[in-house]
Amino acid sequence: MNSQTTSTVPVALTIAGSDSGGGAGIQADLRTFAFHCVHGTSAITCVTAQNTLGVMRVDPIPPEAVVAQIRAVYEDIGVQAVKTGMLINKEIITAVAEQVEALQIQNLVVDPVMVSRTGAQLLDNDAVNTLRHLLIPKAAIVTPNRYEAQILSSLPINSLDDMRAAAQMIHRNVRAKAVLVKGGGMQGNLRGVDIWFDGHKMETLTTKHVETKNSHGTGCTLSAAIAAHLALGSDLITAVRQAKEYVTSALSYALDIGKGQGPVGHFFPLLNK
Ligand SMILES: Nc1ncnc2c1ncn2[C@@H]1O[C@H](COP(=O)(O)OP(=O)(O)OP(=O)(O)O)[C@@H](O)[C@H]1O
Numbered sequence: 001m002n003s004q005t006t007s008t009v010p011v012a013l014t015i016a017g018s019d020s021g022g023g024a025g026i027q028a029d030l031r032t033f034a035f036h037c038v039h040g041t042s043a044i045t046c047v048t049a050q051n052t053l054g055v056m057r058v059d060p061i062p063p064e065a066v067v068a069q070i071r072a073v074y075e076d077i078g079v080q081a082v083k084t085g086m087l088i089n090k091e092i093i094t095a096v097a098e099q100v101e102a103l104q105i106q107n108l109v110v111d112p113v114m115v116s117r118t119g120a121q122l123l124d125n126d127a128v129n130t131l132r133h134l135l136i137p138k139a140a141i142v143t144p145n146r147y148e149a150q151i152l153s154s155l156p157i158n159s160l161d162d163m164r165a166a167a168q169m170i171h172r173n174v175r176a177k178a179v180l181v182k183g184g185g186m187q188g189n190l191r192g193v194d195i196w197f198d199g200h201k202m203e204t205l206t207t208k209h210v211e212t213k214n215s216h217g218t219g220c221t222l223s224a225a226i227a228a229h230l231a232l233g234s235d236l237i238t239a240v241r242q243a244k245e246y247v248t249s250a251l252s253y254a255l256d257i258g259k260g261q262g263p264v265g266h267f268f269p270l271l272n273k
Pocket residue numbers: 024115116117144145146182183184185191192193194207208209210211212215216217218219220221222244247248251
């Protein structure tokens with residue numbers, strides 16, 4: 001251990017919603033950044049009253065306040081990678097897209113959060129098109145789950161080949177530079193299998209399937225870990241592979257708290273010491 005008292009660390013920004021239960025959203029993102037030794041900053045888009053059973057209430061933050069948080073971080077601290085999560089409405093998506101343009105945000109990971117596993121609506125119905133047209137084309141990578149990939153591609157997804165077709169469609173029609181269709185919502189062993197497509201390479205990314213009911217926050221953790229690895233200097237596909245390993249470990253150490261779906265656990269690096 002060296003005795004330095006100050007250090008320069010990579011910085012990542014999450015633009016996402018707060019989850020009072022601490023399993024997803026800003027709370028999962030900041031924890032993920034911290035466990036990668038990346039300094040986490042945040043722009044909160046909405047406050048959810050949420051626990052392991054579901055989402056009870058959502059209060060959006062005014063778009064100007066979201067912009068002010070992003071600018072406060074950029075103008076002073078500087079950021080190496082950004083992820084977006086729950087953006088809730090088209091006004092916030094538009095404001096975020098304008099900042100991506102104005103600040104020339106590069107390493108942008110867009111997790112197109114639409115609906116929670118428990119079925120709660122996390123994006124207004126009329127906001128999908130704004131996400132599609134204004135934000136996703138500006139991202140380095142978009143990471144839809146099965147349900148979100150069906151909406152963005154207008155294709156049904158029931159098999160690995162369907163996931164591949166959806167990834168191609170989202171790349172071509174939504175003009176996403178790279179797409180990761182996540183398999184957490186698939187059946188059986190396909191949970192844990194993701195499809196990567198960047199217009200050149202189609203890859204099937206597989207980690208071991210973890211059998212647990214406690215998987216709240218997998219998507220947020222994955223996109224935050226991708227941003228963390230980008231901030232640390234990994235290239236995109238390497239960052240995705242590294243992030244996937246992190247999620248698999250976090251699922252293996254998921255927390256059995258609450259009466260419903262508990263969150264993935266981030267303490268495994270400490271527990272294994
Ligand atoms: N049971 C599992 N075993 C192994 N990996 C899993 C499992 N469930 C999800 N994953 C992985 O977790 C990551 C997130 O995928 P998932 O489809 O769960 O995202 P999501 O639906 O956006 O998550 P969230 O529950 O946070 O909304 C992917 O890499 C996926 O393969």
